[in-house]
Amino acid sequence: MKPTIITAAITLVFAGLVPAVAAADPADPELATKLSGQTVFLDPGHQGPNHSENLSRQVDDGRGGTKDCQTTGMTTVNGVPEHTITWNVAQLVKASLESLGAQVVLSRQDDSGWGGCVDERARAAGDSGATVAVSIHADSGPASERGFHLIVPQLPIPDAAADRAQSGEGRAVSQSVRDAYVQAGFSPATYAGVREGLQTRSDVAGPALTTVPLVFLEMGNGANAEDAAVLESAGGQLEHAIALTTGIVGYLLDTPVTGTDDLPAGAPARTEPDTTAPAPKTTAPKRAAPEASDSGTDLAERAAELLVPLLGALGKDQEALTSELVNLAYTLAATLFAPAR
Numbered sequence: 136m137k138p139t140i141i142t143a144a145i146t147l148v149f150a151g152l153v154p155a156v157a158a159a160d161p162a163d164p165e166l167a168t169k170l171s172g173q174t175v176f177l178d179p180g181h182q183g184p185n186h187s188e189n190l191s192r193q194v195d196d197g198r199g200g201t202k203d204c205q206t207t208g209m210t211t212v213n214g215v216p217e218h219t220i221t222w223n224v225a226q227l228v229k230a231s232l233e234s235l236g237a238q239v240v241l242s243r244q245d246d247s248g249w250g251g252c253v254d255e256r257a258r259a260a261g262d263s264g265a266t267v268a269v270s271i272h273a274d275s276g277p278a279s280e281r282g283f284h285l286i287v288p289q290l291p292i293p294d295a296a297a298d299r300a301q302s303g304e305g306r307a308v309s310q311s312v313r314d315a316y317v318q319a320g321f322s323p324a325t326y327a328g329v330r331e332g333l334q335t336r337s338d339v340a341g342p343a344l345t346t347v348p349l350v351f352l353e354m355g356n357g358a359n360a361e362d363a364a365v366l367e368s369a370g371g372q373l374e375h376a377i378a379l380t381t382g383i384v385g386y387l388l389d390t391p392v393t394g395t396d397d398l399p400a401g402a403p404a405r406t407e408p409d410t411t412a413p414a415p416k417t418t419a420p421k422r423a424a425p426e427a428s429d430s431g432t433d434l435a436e437r438a439a440e441l442l443v444p445l446l447g448a449l450g451k452d453q454e455a456l457t458s459e460l461v462n463l464a465y466t467l468a469a470t471l472f473a474p475a476r
């Protein structure tokens with residue numbers, strides 16, 4: 136199926152979903168219950184400025200030492216604070232996961248005030264009953280370098296429960312998010328010793344203190360102009376949110392992240408990622424695509440439904456769709472309905 140046909144299908148579905156948008160509830164009951172019974176703990180990194188806490192108060196680092204309770208986080212080249220970017224992305228991931236029937240617990244309740252020390256957030260993740268916890272950050276690295284990475288803890292971790300959670304399942308969910316980011320067209324970081332999108336660290340307290348499988352994501356490098364532009368924009372934050380949701384979903388359902396290139400004949404072709412592209416109705420297909428099939432149409436409709444709560448959370452309609460967002464939603468839909476491994 137051609138991307139133009141996907142877009143047509145998505146536009147049609149949008150037109151039929153206006154009441155569903157108002158109810159923030161997908162029309163497809165299979166989608167709305169896909170993650171029923173699953174709880175995800177989302178930790179948007181850092182906190183707002185309106186607090187009187189002492190950030191340098193020392194707390195347990197999970198490795199027999201201590202660490203600052205919190206840090207302020209980075210600021211992008213254009214002056215956008217990390218805490219606001221991570222908050223915005225977390226809100227979108229929350230909207231998407233909840234539209235699929237998952238419960239979402241947040242580490243902080245707003246982007247204005249305090250959100251807890253690193254050890255308190257790790258404890259809250261464990262107490263939340265979540266299957267998986269996700270710490271969302273953006274990095275500040277060398278200005279000439281770019282890319283995302285996942286921080287994974289050096290093993291073994293002294294705490295047995297944290298070691299158990301992070302050694303097997305923690306690695307699995309981190310790799311699922313890595314795969315989703317690569318599939319989404321984000322490049323793994325080219326700095327700080329990152330290998331295939333993963334960076335092993337013994338100096339980050341969160342992973343060493345968290346007793347449920349943890350994703351610790353650095354979405355990009357806010358000191359790099361190109362990464363910063365994506366991190367700062369609503370459209371770019373939406374791309375990050377869909378890619379992250381896809382990785383979480385792949386882990387929760389034990390399905391491989393399935394891009395449009397991986398789909399069988401009859402599924403749509405992937406277009407070139409282009410964040411500057413206008414609405415996808417004007418985007419020519421990258422290559423000749425097979426004929427439309429029922430499964431391709433189903434996935435297009437589901438991709439459209441997946442975008443409804445996300446665009447609704449941004450107060451936007453289908454005019455905000457880009458070919459990249461359509462592809463990302465398609466990958467999310469395909470991953471949701473891929474056969475379990």
Ligand SMILES: [Zn+2]
Binds near residue numbers: 181208209
């Ligand atoms: Zn951070």
